[in-house]
Amino acid sequence: MSRRISSVVCVLLVLGSAARAQQSSSFTVGSATASPGTTAYGAIAIAAGSDSALSIPVAVIRGVRPGPVVAFVSGSHGTEYTSIIAMQKLIGRIDAKRLGGTVIVAPLVNRPSFESMTPHINPVDRKGMNSAYPGDSTGTQTQRALAAVTQQIVLPADVVVDLHGGDLDEDLRPYSYWFRGGRAAQDSAGLKLALAFGLDHIIVTDVDPSAANAGRTLSTQALQRGKTVLVAEAGRSGVVAPADLNSLVEGSLNVLGELGMLNRKVAHLQHPVWLAGAxxxxxxxxxxxxxxxxxxxxxxxxxxxxxxxxxxxxxxxxxxxxxxxxxxxxxxxxxxxxxxxxxxxxxxxxxxxxxxxxxx
Ligand SMILES: [Zn+2]
The missing domain is CATH 2.40.50.100 (RNA polymerase II/Efflux pump adaptor protein, barrel-sandwich hybrid domain)
Structure with missing residues (x-):
């Protein structure tokens, strides 16, 4: 490229960036603090209590422009490998310098389950890590961990995406869940994400956010707190099949495209198969x-x-x-x-x- 052309390009770049708002502050989750245009890696530390301490890995990708905060969480079931590996890969697929808003990725909430290959529960206290929200900072490890996830991931997020992968004992077909709480704007925002994600079977689950115990899962806890919610699941029986993995990675990127955070064309599903939640x-x-x-x-x-x-x-x-x-x-x-x-x-x-x- 000649010097003359490159200087013209530089001027255009400067004009283009000046026309857009810039994000200037950093964003912290646990020990991960990301300044604009960077990805930070760290962990949420759960101190020992009545049982052992736990460290939940987390990445924060801070975009260069203002925008929503989207949290991707997987591995509450630590042997649903496809979702965990997909979230690992997602971190590397998002270029912070091209991102608007902020992405939080927590690929493995239930590390004890992963490390001991125990399906469904946290083997430390035998509790489900997707059924004890909003957690309790004075309780057992699962409760303390979920209290921290609620405070540090759910509360700062505008959108919460909960990924699952068919557990060790589940030979499962992929699907998304559309959780509806009866609030029109919130429900339609969730539907848009399900249609953008791309899994062609959608399970419709109606909840009453005002009911006692309605917020026990990550998705319903987030729904109660007014967040846009999506749950997606692909994988089965411990197998990490490329097609399933790909559907979760590309679907997650589609969510960011749909929200205008990445420059990515997203086609909405036209004719999903609707399944009853019950x-x-x-x-x-x-x-x-x-x-x-x-x-x-x-x-x-x-x-x-x-x-x-x-x-x-x-x-x-x-x-x-x-x-x-x-x-x-x-x-x-x-x-x-x-x-x-x-x-x-x-x-x-x-x-x-x-x-x-x-x-x-
Ligand atoms: Zn699961």
Missing amino acids: GARVAADSGGVFFAAVARDTHVKKGQIVGHTTDYLGRPTGDVRAPIDGLVTFIRGVPSMWPRATLVNVAPVLPGPGVWTVAK
Whole structure:
């Protein structure tokens, strides 16, 4: 490039940036402080209490222009690997120098689950890390951790995206959840993100934000606090499949495009499959061995055999039947079962999303 042309380019760049507002302050979550145009890496420290301390990894990506604060959180179930790896990759895919607003990424809330390969719960205190919000700073490790997530991630965020990945025992088809609380502007903002994210099955879940206990999960806690909320899930049974991984990374980038934080063209889903949030689960009534007879994503009729069980010596103990008509959103992906273990989940297919109704 000649000197003359490069000086013209410089003048244009200066004029372009002067026309846009700049973000000047830094942004801190835990030990991660990001100045504009940078990515900071750190952790939220949970001090020891009645049980051990915990360090929750967090990255903060501070854009150069003002804009929303979006939090991506995964790994409340620490063996839902696809979502955890996707959030790792997402950090590297966002160029802070091209970003408007701020992105918080916490890929692994439940480190003890990841480190000991314990599905569903935090093995330290046996509590669910997506069912004890808003947490309690004087409680056990899960409660202390969720109190910190509420204060340091949920409160400063405008948008909260909760990622899941089909747990070790879940052979799961990908979907998003549209959580609705009956507030029109908040609900339609959430729907836009679900349509932008791109997973073509959307589970519609109506909650009453004013109900006692309505805010026990990350998504409902955020909904209660007026945030725009999205939940997306892809992955299964410990396998990190490239297609699932890609859908979560690209979907998350689509969220940032949809919000105008990244220069990214986003196509909205035109014809998603709508599923009812109140699906029907079949739980095991005893321990033993489970064999699936249908795959995830199979349309089933009420009473149809979807699996069978045996004792440990191979003697049949029963058939497992679909509890309702609908789609198998996930089916048990491993042989082990115990009393109350989920064997299959079937969600009714809806003609459309319908309107919000108070859950009874
Ligand atoms: Zn999960």
